[in-house]
Amino acid sequence: xxxxxxxxxxxxxxxxxxxxxxxxxxxxxxxxxxxxxxxxxxxxxxxxxxxxxxxxxxxxxxxxxxxxxxxxxxxxxxxxxxxxxxxxxxxxxxxxxxxxxxxxxxxxxxxxxxxxxxxxxxxxxxxxxxxxxxxxxxxxxxxxxxxxxxxxxxxxxxxxxxxxxxxxxxxxxxxxxxxxxxxxxxxxxxxxxxxxxxxxxxxxxxxxxxxxxxxxxxxxxxxxxxxxxxxxxxxxxxxxxxxxxxxxxxxxxxxxxxxxxxxxxxxxxxxxxxxxxxxxxxxxxxxxxxxxxxxxxxxxxxxxxxxxxxxxxxxxxxxxxxxxxxxxxxxxxxxxxxxxxxxxxxxxxxxxxxxxxxxxxxx
Ligand code: SF4
Numbered sequence: 001x002x003x004x005x006x007x008x009x010x011x012x013x014x015x016x017x018x019x020x021x022x023x024x025x026x027x028x029x030x031x032x033x034x035x036x037x038x039x040x041x042x043x044x045x046x047x048x049x050x051x052x053x054x055x056x057x058x059x060x061x062x063x064x065x066x067x068x069x070x071x072x073x074x075x076x077x078x079x080x081x082x083x084x085x086x087x088x089x090x091x092x093x094x095x096x097x098x099x100x101x102x103x104x105x106x107x108x109x110x111x112x113x114x115x116x117x118x119x120x121x122x123x124x125x126x127x128x129x130x131x132x133x134x135x136x137x138x139x140x141x142x143x144x145x146x147x148x149x150x151x152x153x154x155x156x157x158x159x160x161x162x163x164x165x166x167x168x169x170x171x172x173x174x175x176x177x178x179x180x181x182x183x184x185x186x187x188x189x190x191x192x193x194x195x196x197x198x199x200x201x202x203x204x205x206x207x208x209x210x211x212x213x214x215x216x217x218x219x220x221x222x223x224x225x226x227x228x229x230x231x232x233x234x235x236x237x238x239x240x241x242x243x244x245x246x247x248x249x250x251x252x253x254x255x256x257x258x259x260x261x262x263x264x265x266x267x268x269x270x271x272x273x274x275x276x277x278x279x280x281x282x283x284x285x286x287x288x289x290x291x292x293x294x295x296x297x298x299x300x301x302x303x304x305x306x307x308x309x310x311x312x313x314x315x316x317x318x319x320x321x322x323x324x325x326x327x328x329x330x331x332x333x334x335x336x337x338x339x340x341x342x343x344x345x346x347x348x349x350x351x352x353x354x355x356x357x358x359x360x361x362x363x
Pocket of ligand 1: 276277278313314315316317319320321322323326331343344345346
């Protein structure tokens with residue numbers, strides 16, 4: 001299924017920059033570099049995303065985990081240049097199309113160019129399908145409207161819609177004729193995922209897509225996602241506050257704390273060999289069948305207000321290992337293992353100082 005109008009490749013990087021970008025970001029389908037989002041809050045600049053650099057690799061599921069208000073949604077919005085005014089997004093978001101591999105900087109696209117990247121190349125699913133659907137339009141109308149708005153062949157597109165709905169274990173006849181309020185939460189969320197894939201994007205950004213659902217439905221959608229990713233050759237960024245939920249699904253995890261990335265690495269490394277105090281605190285706060293509620297350890301203190309983030313490491317006011325350097329200087333990145341990095345002054349102390357009984361290896 002192709003767009004009926006002549007596709008214009010969005011503004012590209014200069015040729016001289018392309019090879020450099022490729023060298024900098026091997027295997028990336030989206031590479032964020034120094035991504036920041038700033039708002040004017042209380043008459044001062046408030047960073048709600050602070051100098052984040054991260055790659056979404058082709059074909060992977062990257063889980064982005066953090067507390068509410070940590071900047072997770074802001075990261076996804078920045079990746080689509082969809083931060084609402086008066087927010088200001090800076091840095092670069094390079095998207096590497098599969099066809100010719102020449103990256104485009106999403107943040108420098110014109111409105112028209114952005115229109116052809118959003119939804120057709122990079123798509124997004126929000127939490128709460130009910131608020132994403134127009135209550136006066138049936139689900140078929142949403143598919144047809146999206147196809148028409150992007151000059152796609154509606155007949156071919158509706159065939160794809162039916163296939164997508166079937167792949168998500170939904171009855172296309174019933175769903176297409178329904179209004180969102182006539183569907184259960186799980187059904188409408190899956191219909192929204194199908195809608196997000198109707199224009200054949202290669203990147204799917206999912207912002208807490210299962211947060212409003214019960215545990216069984218969450219697990220069922222996650223297992224479908226794995227299949228959908230393979231069949232439609234997707235790369236997925238999955239945002240959640242629920243570390244255990246995404247740990248079994250994601251190839252890699254990025255832990256966000258107070259608008260910055262604290263730690264990133266393969267899922268098994270982050271779960272079993274974390275070297276960042278905040279990641280360990282998150283893991284210790286997770287209830288398990290073996291852990292009685294009384295032995296769970298909630299994270300003490302509160303995350304900082306974006307207008308008053310502390311100097312140095314943002315986690316320092318809550319961190320049991322904080323030293324003077326932590327309170328004044330930005331922590332450096334430390335390579336724990338290949339592909340596993342942590343932003344901390346004292347990573348070598350972390351496994352011994354902050355122990356937990358959940359899947360640790362060797363510490
Ligand atoms: S840099 Fe310091 S304050 Fe920040 S997480 Fe590491 S030990 Fe804690």
